[in-house]
Amino acid sequence: MRLFSLLFLLLAASTLCAQQKELYYDADWKPCDVSKASFASFIIKTDSGWVMSDYYIANKQIQMKGLFADEACKIRNGVSVWYHVNGYLSSYAYFKNNKKEGACYSYHDNGMMRDSAFYKDGEVTDTYLSWHRNGVMRDSIKRLNDSITVSVSWFENGAPSQAGFFIGGFRHGKWKYFHNNGIIACTENYQYGELLEAAYFDESGKEDRFATGDSTDAVYKDGEKVRQRKMYSKLNWPERYRLENTNVATTVVDVYLNEDGKIIHAQVVVPFHPEFDKSVINAVRGIDNWIPARAKNRRIPFVMRHTVRFKQPD
CATH class of the missing domain: 2.40.128 (Lipocalin)
Known part of the structure; x- marks a missing residue:
């Protein structure tokens, strides 16, 4: 199930034809074998520099496309665009020698704008x-x-x-x-x-x-071990699916809490498969017993990231 599908190969065909480098990363963005990969990265040389295109393997959607000055793709130099798992635009920025330049924007996964600023030499100008x-x-x-x-x-x-x-x-x-x-x-x-x-x-x-x-993060009222136990007890392995080359499904989600410690949104940031992702979202949202984050003597919103790994039943 984790091998590339024909659809994904077709999607990346134009990149592969001129490809200099092909890399794979796990859910934590660490280099890995293709069978364990959550992201695929393709790098090609152009007249303007090196173009890196990153894809979510699970849904064959592009995650990022950016222009770099170096083959290692460490120095952004030109336009870089990021996308949410659902295909919506996540952010747009122009870089000059790894520093933001000009108008830069980012968006929430529902399409609403998240932030906007104009940069000069990496600093907000106005x-x-x-x-x-x-x-x-x-x-x-x-x-x-x-x-x-x-x-x-x-x-x-x-x-x-x-x-x-x-x-x-x-x-x-x-x-x-x-x-x-x-x-x-x-x-x-x-x-x-x-x-x-x-x-x-x-x-x-x-x-x-x-x-x-003092500032404190949001914490689960009954402790982290209890939260983990409750969450994993709510995970349901989709019955129709059997994995090959691995027996672990990994999905990463961002969970948004309001000032009352209530979950108001959960967003997949590293997908595995729609059925597995849905199971994770339901399990995460079902653990709603949080002590709110605090700063400056008041309750504040908080965002936490959960990496959920669950094993295939024998």
């Missing part, structure tokens, strides 16, 4: 904007001049998340952070990146002298 998956503005970072930048962020429900200034790349002056109900969660005063003082408030607006601004 304004960086980003959006949540539902289209609500997430971040606005604007350079007022060569040294001062203003940053404002919002939650997915449109409520303010944080606001403040950078001077010379360092937080400076008063920064404010909010709970997702619009109430102040934290105020901090900085002097060129050094935190001078901070105050913290609960979701009702009452000052909390025992709170901290």
